[in-house]
Structure formats: C-alpha cells, structure tokens
Amino acid sequence: AQTVTQSQPEMSVQEAETVTLSCTYDTSESDYYLFWYKQPPSRQMILVIRQEAYKQQNATENRFSVNFQKAAKSFSLKISDSQLGDAAMYFCAHHNTDKLIFGTGTRLQVFP
Amino acid sequence: SAVISQKPSRDICQRGTSLTIQCQVDSQVTMMFWYRQQPGQSLTLIATANQGSEATYESGFVIDKFPISRPNLTFSTLTVSNMSPEDSSIYLCSVKGLNEKLFFGSGTQLSVL
Numbered sequence: 572a573q574t575v576t577q578s579q580p581e582m583s584v585q586e587a588e589t590v591t592l593s594c595t596y597d598t599s600e601s602d603y604y605l606f607w608y609k610q611p612p613s614r615q616m617i618l619v620i621r622q623e624a625y626k627q628q629n630a631t632e633n634r635f636s637v638n639f640q641k642a643a644k645s646f647s648l649k650i651s652d653s654q655l656g657d658a659a660m661y662f663c664a665h666h667n668t669d670k671l672i673f674g675t676g677t678r679l680q681v682f683p
Numbered sequence: 684s685a686v687i688s689q690k691p692s693r694d695i696c697q698r699g700t701s702l703t704i705q706c707q708v709d710s711q712v713t714m715m716f717w718y719r720q721q722p723g724q725s726l727t728l729i730a731t732a733n734q735g736s737e738a739t740y741e742s743g744f745v746i747d748k749f750p751i752s753r754p755n756l757t758f759s760t761l762t763v764s765n766m767s768p769e770d771s772s773i774y775l776c777s778v779k780g781l782n783e784k785l786f787f788g789s790g791t792q793l794s795v796l
Contacts, residue, residue, distance in 0.1 A: 604783045614773055616726075616787035618684075623782075662725060666783050669714060673725045 573598055573667045577674035584653045585682050591638075592648045592677045594663030600624075604666035605639070607648045610676075611659040619661070622646065655681050685710055689776050689788030696766055696795050703762045704791045706776030711756035714779040717749070720790070721772045729774075732759040766795045 574597045584590035596605070607619040622630045622639050629637050634654075638647045650657055658681045663674040686709040696702050706715065715732040729749055730738040738751035753759045763770050776788040 606785070614775075614790040614792065616775065616777075616790075618784055618786070621782065621784060664785075669731070669779070670716075670728055671726075671785050673727075675725045 573665060573672050575663055575665050575672050575674035577661075577663055577677050579677045580675070581678045581680070583680040583682060584650070584657075586653055586655060588653055589649060589651045590653055590679065592650075592661050592663075592679065594646045594648070594674055596644050596646065596663070596665045596672075596674075598644070598665060598667065600667070605637075605646045606664040606666065606671065607635070607637070607646075608662045608664060608673075609657075609659045610662065616662075620648065650679075653681050655683065657681050684784075685712060685778050685780055685786045687776060687778060687786060687788035689791055691791055692789060693792035694794070696793065698767055698795060700766055701762055701764045702766065702793060703760050704774055704776070706759045706761070706788055708757045708778055712778040712780075713756070715753060715759045716777045716779070716785070717751065717759075717761045718775040718777060718787075719772045720775060726775065729761070732761075763793065766793075768795045771795045 576595045603624045605622045609617045620632045634651045636649045660676045662676045664671045688707045690705045717729040718726040720726050728741050729744045730740040732751050732753040734753045750762045773790045775790045777785050
C-alpha cells in the first residue's frame with residue numbers, strides 16, 4: 572500500500588527564521604508527483620509546491636523549496652524567512668493513479 | 684487554477700438525518716473527488732465522482748452511506764446519509780487540474796449531535 576509519513580506532529584519557528592518539515596513516502600512507481608499543501612484554520616487546502624519525480628532539480632516557489640531525495644523516498648519542505656501567515660497545518664501528499672495519498676500533517680507555529 | 688464553491692460551509696445536524704453537500708466548479712473538469720477529514724486527522728478519499736456513471740468508492744466507503752451525483756462536468760453532490768456523531772468531519776470537494784494538481788473547495792464542517 573502506498574503510504575506517506577510525516578514524523579513531526581508539531582513544529583515551531585521564529586519569525587524570519589527557516590524551518591524544515593519532513594516527509595517520507597512509499598511507492599513502487601518510478602514516475603509520480605509529490606505535493607505539499609497548507610491548511611490554515613479557514614480549512615482551505617492550499618497547494619504550496621509540487622515536485623515531479625523524474626526531475627532531479629528541487630522545486631522552488633518563492634520562500635518555499637523542497638529537498639527531494641528519490642532514492643531515499645524523502646520529500647522535505649523548507650520555509651525560509653518564515654512569516655506569521657505561514658502558521659498552519661502542512662500536509663505532504665503523493666500522487667498515485669489519480670488519487671492523492673496524504674500524510675498525517677505537521678502543525679507549524681510561527682512566533683513573533 | 685479552478686475556483687470551487689462548496690455549500691454549505693458548515694452545518695449542525697441531528698442523528699439519523701441526511702445532509703447533501705454541493706460542489707460547483709467554474710470550469711469543466713474531468714475528475715472530481717470527495718475527501719473526508721476527521722477531527723485532527725488527515726484527508727481520506729471517499730470517492731471519485733464520475734460524470735455520467737456511478738461514483739468509484741474507496742475501501743471503507745459505500746454508496747448507501749455516501750451517495751454521490753455528478754450530473755455534468757462542473758457540479759457534484761455528496762450526501763451523508765443516516766448520520767451519526769462519528770460522521771462529524773470536514774468534507775472537501777476537489778478537482779484535478781493540469782499537471783496532476785489537486786484544487787480544493789473550502790470544505791463543509793459537519794457536526795452531528
């Protein structure tokens with residue numbers, strides 16, 4: 572079965588600092604997609620960043636970047652220059668045959 | 684990205700009743716999905732809503748409990764039938780866009796008393 576594991580239930584970071592959220596996954600596929608979603612208290616699921624497995628280059632979206640290690644099946648999210656608005660639940664997800672399999676989430680707190 | 688409107692945003696329901704959640708997309712999409720997020724949990728796929736045919740349900744979810752309609756390429760409904768307190772969750776509609784990106788509605792917060 573495809574699984575996605577987020578081993579950090581909670582993380583905290585000081586405003587303007589950098590934080591890394593961990594994610595590992597299990598798959599037998601060679602070509603797939605990985606995602607990070609953000610869910611603030613409003614419940615809205617917001618796509619943060621997407622990585623294609625066949626691309627070796629790590630995806631970057633402004634202050635958000637990933638460290639994709641395909642052999643290790645690891646997909647961590649780095650948030651630079653953290654802002655108060657980054658506080659939310661973060662879910663890692665693996666795309667598997669038209670479905671997204673989500674991890675259990677990491678709650679990120681940002682302190683001023 | 685698609686704009687997805689989901690209604691109602693929240694509801695409080697009595698045990699044994701049913702609630703229908705609507706999902707409207709501003710463009711035609713092939714694939715629509717319904718997810719459940721139980722309190723403090725991650726998202727679990729309930730079913731894929733297929734236009735013109737029966738929905739495809741994931742293990743642990745059945746049509747009698749979660750009937751789904753998909754009358755066209757921009758609209759779908761999910762009904763939560765014969766509700767019990769265990770059905771208290773957030774229900775989210777989502778659609779697949781380009782490059783396998785999944786976009787979500789704002790969710791329906793359901794509380795069953």
